[in-house]
Amino acid sequence: MDNLPLDPAMLFSFINMKLRDEYPSLDELCASLDIDRKLLEEKLNAAGWEYNPEANKFW
Numbered sequence: 001m002d003n004l005p006l007d008p009a010m011l012f013s014f015i016n017m018k019l020r021d022e023y024p025s026l027d028e029l030c031a032s033l034d035i036d037r038k039l040l041e042e043k044l045n046a047a048g049w050e051y052n053p054e055a056n057k058f059w
Contacts, residue, residue: 004040008044009047011043015029015058
């Protein structure tokens with residue numbers, strides 16, 4: 001996760017953009033970018049966002 005934005009709002013925006021434009025699921029995004037899904041979700045959950053698989057985005 002070293003190459004991801006550190007600011008939670010920027011991370012939220014970056015991940016949702018990637019999910020919208022490039023990846024059909026959070027699992028595929030994490031696998032492709034070599035991101036630990038649990039750590040990513042923990043960081044975004046701590047900022048108040050959770051992943052919705054049906055919408056394929058954090059909100």
